[in-house]
Amino acid sequence: MSRYAIGKSFAFSASHQLPGLPEGHQCGRLHGHNYTVEVELEAETLEFPGFVTDFGDLAPFKAYLDATFDHRHLNDVLDEPPTSERLAAHLATWLERELLPQVGGRLVSVRVSETPTSWAKFSPSPGGGS
Numbered sequence: 024m025s026r027y028a029i030g031k032s033f034a035f036s037a038s039h040q041l042p043g044l045p046e047g048h049q050c051g052r053l054h055g056h057n058y059t060v061e062v063e064l065e066a067e068t069l070e071f072p073g074f075v076t077d078f079g080d081l082a083p084f085k086a087y088l089d090a091t092f093d094h095r096h097l098n099d100v101l102d103e104p105p106t107s108e109r110l111a112a113h114l115a116t117w118l119e120r121e122l123l124p125q126v127g128g129r130l131v132s133v134r135v136s137e138t139p140t141s142w143a144k145f146s147p148s149p150g151g152g153s
């Protein structure tokens with residue numbers, strides 16, 4: 024079956040520190056990143072005038088990132104060590120619970136980058152939520 028897909032990128036800046044890593048690991052130290060979050064949605068059919076969903080419908084996600092993550096210490100925000108993988112899973116869960124019931128399209132993935140050279144992606148199980 025043919026599918027359309029759209030993506031939108033978001034950004035925030037935050038600090039973190041990953042516990043339990045070997046002595047001397049750079050990520051065990053307090054440090055920060057300019058994070059990038061990329062959301063991909065898909066649909067078999069388009070909504071008028073030809074959208075999977077209006078990019079503007081994702082504005083509440085930007086508001087959530089700004090209010091909850093931007094210029095925060097991520098260890099204080101998540102209950103588990105704030106790796107890119109866990110951030111991606113957390114954000115996918117939020118999107119599926121809080122936003123996607125009201126907008127068009129299905130969540131394909133959330134991809135989180137801490138640096139220009141690395142990323143982690145979370146893809147919810149088809150039909151099974153996060």
Ligand SMILES: Nc1nc2c(c(=O)[nH]1)N=C([C@H](O)[C@H](O)COP(=O)(O)OP(=O)(O)OP(=O)(O)O)CN2
Binds near residue numbers: 049050054106140141
């Ligand atoms: N699988 C993961 N590995 C690492 C994570 C992660 O979230 N998931 N996080 C870190 C650190 O947060 C680190 O700050 C980022 O790592 P890295 O990409 O290695 O950063 P560099 O600036 O050193 O990147 P270079 O491109 O190699 O200079 C570590 N690992």
Ligand SMILES: [Zn+2]
Binds near residue numbers: 039050054055
């Ligand atoms: Zn880091």
